[in-house]
Every structure is written in structure tokens, then in C-alpha cells.
Amino acid sequence: MTEQSKIPLPPEGEGKEGKSLIERAGDAFGFGNFTPAPVPGKLADAPNRRVAKRAATQPGKAPATQSPADMSSAGDQGETTPAHDDKAAFSPPVPRIAFRAPPVAVDRGHLRESGLIEPDGPVTQLVEEFRIVKRQLLANMEKARKRGDGRAQRVLVCSPLPGEGKTFCATNLALAMAAEKDSEVLLVDADFAKPSILSLLGLQGGKGLMDALANAQIHVEDCVITTDIPGFFVLPAGSQTASDSEFLASGHTAEIFDRLTQGAPNRIVIFDSPPALAASPAAELAKYVSQALVVVRADQTGQSALEDTLSLLSTCPDIQLLLNAANFSPSGRRFGAYYGYGD
Template sequence: MNQYNPPKKTGSLLERAGEIYDYIPAVRTEEQRDNAPKSAPPETPARQVIPVRQRPVEAYDGPTVIVDRDKLRDAGFIVPDGPVTGISEEFRIIKRQLLLAAKGSQKMAPLPRGERILICSAHPDEGKTFCALNLALSIAAEKDNEVLLVDADFAKPSILSSLGLEGSKGLMDALADPQLPVENCIIHTDIPGLAILPAGDQTNADTEYLASSRTEQVLNRLTQNNPNRIVIFDSPPALSASPASVLAMHVGQVLMVVKADETTETALRDALSLLGGCDHIQLLLNGTKFSPTGRRFGSYYGYGE
């Protein structure tokens, strides 16, 4: 078991993970601007400011695939339109912080490329795909956003099988073939707000394709016509495959999944150093068997586990 100081009695899962592993995420900040009102020149008439409205994006009305809800339920994932559970409440809390960083607020500017979120771990079997899929399902329930879940674990893709879907062309195919529009690889599901971009066929040069200039062009196409889309990447483990470090340079946020009592501090720090291409990294403590506050998420609604 890792050595750590007892956590505080309050704080989110992200904050508790950071405290346990003595890690302070790097948060990009901006200099304070002088907001003091300045008087206009005496003879300059005041101008009326007219807000500019973004043109709404038309809803997709093409073919969709049916996600196996029973398969989701049996595997412990959030079930769309299902009852409120402890796991669904936890991911509601987690997604709110990520969406705030992506969209900004009156007190903070949005992170550059904050709508792209990389879910990673140090080693396999620490819960990154479980967290990526649950986070995507939770964001899909938002009224003002939709989510595109990208299976970027090219060596061992598992998103489609977790949803009970068939394989198809995906991200790596679009990177390798300039004639293949990445939009044509997206799978739209019958879950409102949820679309999937499969990993595609693995190559012997996955990392090199990701490091090419074409990657940024392809990723920009995922959101350029849909400003309300959040893109979540299910990454390979950082210490097991090289694509994770390259993917980190293309996103605005990284969520590092840390498995309680299994992920060592050394492994975590080594993984974080490889993901230094992203300036905004947070930790998600997964698989905890205790709650310092005794709180059981979801119990307020009568569905506590």
C-alpha cells in the first residue's frame, strides 16, 4: 500500500487523489487585467454593444446504432435514463469541473483546447476505460453539450466492445489516409448526445502518425462545426505505450486515473512526466474502499449503493 498522509475530510475525488499522492496539478493562469472603468473622450458617443449569437448546430438525423443497455448495466457502467446511483453522482461531480475548465465562466477563461480531454493511467487495468466511458455517458446527459468518445488505445481498443458495437474505420485510418474524412468514421448512437470514434486499424507507426502535422488538422475537424462538442480520448497507459505522451500535446486537459492501493507513487510521477505536453493535469482516485467523510454518493436520492 502506498505511503501517504491521511486525507482531509472534505474535497472532491480529484482533490483527494492529489492530496494522497502529493501532486499539485499545473493550472494555466492569466495575469489580472485592470477592470476599472475608463471614461470615454468627452465628444465620443457611447456605442451600443450588440451580443453576437452563435449559429446553432443542426442535430444529426442520420443512421444510429443501438447501444446494449444490459451490457452497460452488467459491467457497472452508468445506464442512460437509469436511476441515480453512487457511480453516476461521482461522475456528475467530476464532469462539472472538467466542463467548467473547458467552457470557462465569468471568473475564469476557458482553457485552450479544453474541450479535448485525455483519460490516461500509468499501467493497464487501473480503470481508465471504465472512467472514460462513464464520463462520456455522464456528459451526454448534459443539455448544452454533446460528447464524442474517441478510442485512442490503438493496440487494445475496447470502447466498441464495452458498448456491444461492431468495429469499423476509425481515427488511425483517418490519420493514415488523407482521402478519408474523419467525420465518416464517427458512429452515432441511440443515446442522445453520444457519438463514438473507433480506434481504427493499428499500424506499425501509430505514434509517428499522431506526431504528424495532419493530426491537429484531423482533430480540429471534430469540433470546428460543433462548438458544443466535448471530445474524450481513451488513451493507452502512459508507461506501456508511447502514443499517450503524443496525445497529451493535442489536448487541453488530462485526467490521470490512479487506482487506490495499486498505483505506486513512482509510477504516477513517471507517467505525469511523460504527459507534460499538457499543462492542465488532474488526478482521479479510482477503486477506493473508504470515504473519509462517510458520504455515500447517490444516497440523497434514495438510490445509495
């Protein structure tokens, strides 16, 4: 140990008691030159923290919570700024687009002569067959709607080649669906080269789908024919053109098809398209529908034609086959006979 006697004593007169032992040790070992850092006369102000201002609560109400986005936008004074405006975020309901043309009578006798379903007529084998078809299609629509598919209400009726009964099936399907109590049906004649729905129903034509596609000034809903059959509407094909496929491929098409069902969740749109292997519009229309019903004739449609058709319509997420002109049923079902109206 260091002998304390070797530590020099402070000079006389330097304080009543002199330096302490530690101070004298510092002088002895040369620590006297080390001085503490200077202390400023005034310390800098501490930085403000952005603290969310606690909202005042009313009796009986829970305090409002605040998101991180709201807190990060607070000012230096502790006030908060909302992350969004509730009024701006609110979107009003989409207005319903209605078909306002005065009703036109459909000749029921002409429907019978054409072999079509007669509204409010007797229950026949034909009626029951299309009841089964529509039930499956309606179930698929509901599934597509739950998936959020904006095309859920649209159905394409097509066939591989001419003469296989696609227009006959599309019209009967539309008439069968119009009998639903909570739905209305729009039958669209999309066979622009050879339209036939108007003549099949005995209706007079005018402007139609192609006119709305070619001219943005024409509202498609103004071209729709309202019939005296409850819930049954018809959209004619419109003017003929050599650019029907190009018009369907334009960006204007999606807007037009959306208008057909805007604000009307109970409205079903059925497109009667040209044969897939005879004209290109069928493949374009398949992009805008959630279901495609391919009509194949039992005694006519070949396998290769069917395979080519399915390939062309592959952009449609759900394709089903409808067998037409089948005279033999393995199960022996005969719906019309059960109701007393069999052949």
C-alpha cells in the same frame, strides 16, 4: 562721427534730387559692387501637399474618420485610397461538421452488466461520483475557452499502467457528460493497440481514427458512430498499425482533431488513450488536449509510476488525478443512498 561734408555729391544731371544719403555712403565706402541676387522671371510651383479629402456627410450622420494609413495612400490629386477592403476582411462563419451516420442502438442491459452508467437510469453512487468529476472538467473547459485555447473542448483520460480503470472511467465520464442538456460528447478510442470501447458498449466497429490519420482521403467525421443515446457519439480506434505514435506526431493530426469540433462549440471530445508508461501515444495525445485526467487505482498505482506519468504528460496545461477503486471516504459520503438506490 563722419563728417557729411566729406561724402562726395552726385554729379549734376543725375536725377532731380540726386542720390540718397545711404546710396552716397555706399559709394564712398566701396559697397557699390554688391548687387542683389537675380530674381527669376517665373517662380517654381509649390509642391502639392497630400491633403485628405473630406468626405461628404449625410444629415444625421457623423463624418467618417480617416486613419493615418488611409491618408498616406492618398494620391497627388487629394483623393484617398482605403487601407483595406471590407469585403475581403469579412470572414464567413466556420461551417459545422456534423456526424451523419444513422443511430445505432446501445444495449442498456450490457451497460448495466459492465458496471457503466445507464442513460435515463436510476441515480446511483456511480452517477453522482461522475457528476462531480464532470462539473470540475466543464468549469476548466470554460476557463480554457476564455483564454482562447483551441484545445478547450478536448479531454484525455489516461493511466500510468494497464488495469487501473482508465477505459471504465472514460466511458462513464462520456455518458455522464452526454446527459448535459446543451452538450454532445464524442468518445474516442485512442488505445490503438488494445481498443476496448466498442466491446464495452456492445457496438460493431469499422474504420476509425487511425484510418483517418493514415489516409488523408478519409474524413474522420465519416468514421464516427452515432448512438441512440442523445448527444453520445463514438469514434473507433480503427486499423491497427505499428506506427501509431508516428501518425499522431504528423502535421495531419491537428487538422483531424480540429474537424471533430469544427463549428460545434458545445461538442466535447474525450480520448481514451493507452497507459502512459506502456505505450507512447499517450504523450503525443497530451499535446492536443486542454486537460488530462490521470486515473490512479487506490490499491495498485505507485508513487514513482505516477510521477513518471505526470512527466510524460507535461505538455498538457492542466492535469488532474482521479482516484479509482477507493472503498473508504474520509467524509463518509454515499450519494446513492440519499436517492434510495444505495447498496
